[in-house]
Amino acid sequence: MFELTICTGGHRRTVPAEAGQLVSDLLQRYIPSFALPCAGNHTCGKCRVHVEGAVEPAGESEVHLLGAQALADGVRLACACRIQGDAVVTLHDEGTSKIVAWYKTPDFERTESGCGFAVDIGTTTVAVQLIDRTSGAILAERLAENAQRGYGADVISRIEACKTVGLDVLSDRISEQIEGMAQECLREAGISHVEESVVTGNSTMLHLYEGLDPASLAVVPFDVQSYFGCYSRRTLAGSPVYLPRCVGAYVGADITCAILAADLMRGGIQLLTDIGTNGEMALAWNxxxxxxATAAGPAFEGAGLSCGMPAAPGAIRTVTEKNGTVTYETVGEEPACGICGSGILDALSVMLKTEIIDDSGYLENEDSEEDDVWEIGGSGVSITQRDVRQIQLAKSAICAGLITLLEHEGLSVDDVSRFAIAGGFGNTINQDSAAEIGLFPAGLRDHTVFIGNGALGGASMLLMNRSLREQTEQLAQSAVELSLSTSAEFMDYYVDCMAFMQF
Known part of the structure; x- marks a missing residue:
């Protein structure tokens, strides 16, 4: 038996370790929030830690993902590094993500009294707000990365993790996290009691929260154990929890809430997309x-990118080019240490404009010793060919999904009167950059509105007006879910939308 000393946030903790044990297994046991975005498959290179002491030499996957210099500096991948004796591992402190729980909602009547919680369980981020239901005032809020992230960055990874570590582990992880966040809000606001809560999320997240096996969501015909639109078996801060209704297996209660927050049914031809790990879309007309829904993946939120990170201090959030000079801005005006979703779209737009990449996404930088890497304005933060391909896949899925929705109803982009973008990512993007690289059809640019975290906004509306619950249940029940996985049109558009160009 050996000892592993874990250093994080100025604290040191020594834990027992066995020969051959993965550092990631120990970190997940003693630091539950430690993230493994690719679920330990040695593909993303994001679980970097600094290691000293007796560990096995780096294997081929680590050499490829880290490079010789990082390895020489003691950097290792926790998911690939195995203990051989006593060792010390230091976790890098990237700061707290500044993902603002901002949203717009239409005017609505508040009919309830007392206080309650509105909660959005995102695949990547969890948002909790304590709300005065009479005035609508937000009394306290907490935002955190989903505590299940150690089991993968996407819903499929989480579903697979239920088979290996057990459903109860993932279910308890998220319920305990939300309860802890709620208790912090109560202490901050000096409140001891809430009337009830509304918890929303995609179908998989709600299944996991409820402790329902999500395995059927990952295989044809994608059956669900529950569409929800009911009260939870759980309580939050001792109060009942209402779960909004899902549309289908991959169009969850989060999009139902976003539809409410976007006032999508108010008339005209309305289009909505929630841009995040899961790309969900809705078209309302007549x-x-x-x-x-389409699998956009976590690249928009930084996961899987060589220098990707959440919108934390030091993350490049905007990139511009003028007269051959590239400039950038970071979150908190801190020294650049990575790039977040809005920054990567700007960077790709600049790379396209300056012909660092062509419309196929091929990267060739004649000014660099490595022609498949481009550094952003002397920041030390780079975009690699692999990064370009990751965003290319994600943006193609979103754009193709929007076009397929319209075509299914015999509509064109020009027919759309309003295009609502929801989600933490959609809250901060430059719509010109997004249109230029083909994230969405350029014809939607002048009709675009940003509603922020529409899922949380809709949940807050349901918390403050009980009659809206029946309305959204009926709306979700009557909605038609278009399966993109079996759509030949979507696959054709998906291939076409790979190009970095305006559509």
């Missing part, structure tokens, strides 16, 4: 509602 009293009908058509929805779909």
């Amino acid at each position: 009293g009908k509602l058509l929805c779909c």
Whole structure:
């Protein structure tokens, strides 16, 4: 038996370790929030730690993902590094993500009294707000990365993790996290009691919260154990929890809430997309509602990118070019240490404009010793060819999904009167950069509105007006879910939308 000393945030903790044990297994046991975005498959290179002491030499995957210099500096991947004796591991402190729980909602009547919680369980981020239901005032809020992230960055990874570590582990992880965040809000506001809460999320997140096996969500015909639209078996801060209704297996209660917050059914031809790990979309016209979902992946939120990170201090959030000079801004005006989603879209737009990449996404930088890497304005933060391909896959899925929705109803981009973008990522993007690289059809640019975290906004509306719950349940029940996985049109558009260009 050996000892592993874990250093994080100025604290040291020594734990027992066995020969051959993975550092990641120990970190997940003693530091539950430690993230493994690719679920330990040695593909993303994000679980970097500094290691000293007796560990096995780096294997081929670590050499490829880290490079010789990082390895020489003691950097290792926790998911690939195995203990051989006593060792010390230091976790890098990237700061707290500044993901603002901002949203716009239409005017609505507040009919309830007392206080309650509105909660959005995102695949990547969890948002909790304590709300005075009479005035609508936000009394306290907490934002954190989803505590299940150690089991993968996407819903499929989480579903697979249920088979290996057990459903109860993931279910308890998220429920305990939300309860802890709620208690912090109560202490901050000096409140001891809430009337009830509304917890929303995609279908997989709600299944995990409820302790329902999500395995059927990952295989055809994608059956769900529950569409929800009911009260939870759990309580939050001792109060009942209402779970909004899902549309289908991959169009969850989060999009139902976003539809409410976007006032999508108010008339005209309305289009909505929630841009994040799961790309969910809805089209409303002529009293009908058509929805779909596509796997955008976590690249928009920084996961899987060589220098990707959340919108924390030091993250490059904007990139511009003028007269051959590239400039950038970071979150908190801190020294650049990575790049977040809004910054990567700007960077790709600049790379396209300056012909660092062509419309196929091929990167060739004649000014660099490594022609498949581009550094952002002397920041030390780079974009690699692999990064370009990751965003290329994600943006193609979103754009193709939007076009497929419209075509299914015989509509064109020019017919759309309003295009609402929801989600923490959609809250900060430069719509010109997004249109220029083909994240969405350019014809939607002048009709675009940003509603922020629409899922949380809709949840807050349901918390403050009980009658809206029946309305959204009926809306979700009547909505039609378009399966993109079986759509030949979507696959054709998906290939076409790979190009970095305006559509």
